[in-house]
Amino acid sequence: MAVLALIPAAGIGRRMGADVSKQFLTLAGRPILAHTLDIFQSSSLVDAIILVVPRQEQDLCRRQVLASGRYSKLRPLVDGGAERQDSVRNGLRASGAAADDIVLIHDGVRPLFDPGHLPELIDAAETTGAAVLGVPVKDTVKRVAAGRVTETPPRSDLWLTQTPQAFPFAVIAEAHEKALTEGFAGTDDASLVERLGRPVAMVEGDYRNLKITTPEDLLVAEALMDRGGNRP
Numbered sequence: 463m464a465v466l467a468l469i470p471a472a473g474i475g476r477r478m479g480a481d482v483s484k485q486f487l488t489l490a491g492r493p494i495l496a497h498t499l500d501i502f503q504s505s506s507l508v509d510a511i512i513l514v515v516p517r518q519e520q521d522l523c524r525r526q527v528l529a530s531g532r533y534s535k536l537r538p539l540v541d542g543g544a545e546r547q548d549s550v551r552n553g554l555r556a557s558g559a560a561a562d563d564i565v566l567i568h569d570g571v572r573p574l575f576d577p578g579h580l581p582e583l584i585d586a587a588e589t590t591g592a593a594v595l596g597v598p599v600k601d602t603v604k605r606v607a608a609g610r611v612t613e614t615p616p617r618s619d620l621w622l623t624q625t626p627q628a629f630p631f632a633v634i635a636e637a638h639e640k641a642l643t644e645g646f647a648g649t650d651d652a653s654l655v656e657r658l659g660r661p662v663a664m665v666e667g668d669y670r671n672l673k674i675t676t677p678e679d680l681l682v683a684e685a686l687m688d689r690g691g692n693r694p
């Protein structure tokens with residue numbers, strides 16, 4: 463059984479509002495995506511890295527992120543798709559993975575993931591068939607419609623879902639292909655497995671694993687990096 467890291471990095475970063483796609487923005491002196499790749503390149507648990515980048519940004523990626531030549535596990539770049547789900551599906555189709563290989567799907571813009579969580583995540587994916595990293599919600603969450611609160615769900619049931627999300631290849635490939643055929647769009651990969659009635663394990667991660675989405679996230683990430691981040 464091999465472990466593959468599949469990294470979607472084909473978004474445009476609309477909410478960041480920068481001149482370049484946010485995965486190429488500088489964090490602690492290097493592109494965000496380089497920090498993310500370092501985590502999986504350095505982990506002895508990961509055998510290969512599949513990186514998904516829009517075709518029009520692949521030269522930029524080679525120049526700015528891959529030029530160091532340090533990513534020996536990296537397979538040929540895969541073309542991105544219109545939505546995150548399309549990019550992940552392209553990566554899965556290009557992976558050549560065996561049915562029982564474990565695929566770790568991780569956002570290219572989560573550079574502070576602590577690889578210390580990988581053993582538990584991989585183990586949970588093998589025993590349960592799917593596993594996601596997450597953290598309990600700290601604030602009170604309310605459902606709102608037309609400016610009015612309609613519900614306050616019990617916080618004890620609520621977790622924020624992060625990546626990596628880990629699956630045997632056969633499970634996640636089937637879930638993605640069915641979602642495409644049936645026209646289902648999810649905001650993460652596990653939701654495509656959940657809709658098939660399959661169990662998904664939640665593995666507790668940590669609050670530093672933020673997804674860099676808006677400009678203030680970049681400031682927080684810089685501060686966490688200054689304090690040593692989660693470097694392997």
Ligand SMILES: Nc1ccn([C@@H]2O[C@H](COP(=O)(O)OP(=O)(O)OP(=O)(O)O)[C@@H](O)[C@H]2O)c(=O)n1
Pocket residue numbers: 469470471472473474475476477478484485514542543544545546547549550569570571572673674675
């Ligand atoms: N078509 C897409 C859209 C997103 N992603 C990737 O999925 C991850 C999480 O997506 P998100 O944070 O939403 O990134 P963007 O889509 O770039 O952001 P926005 O929604 O603000 O445009 C990122 O690594 C992003 O590059 C991708 O590979 N392909």
Ligand SMILES: C[C@](O)(CO)[C@H](O)COP(=O)(O)O
Pocket residue numbers: 546569623624625649650651673675
């Ligand atoms: C997959 C994810 O990072 C889990 O939190 C998140 O759902 C991605 O959402 P986005 O809208 O693509 O940022």
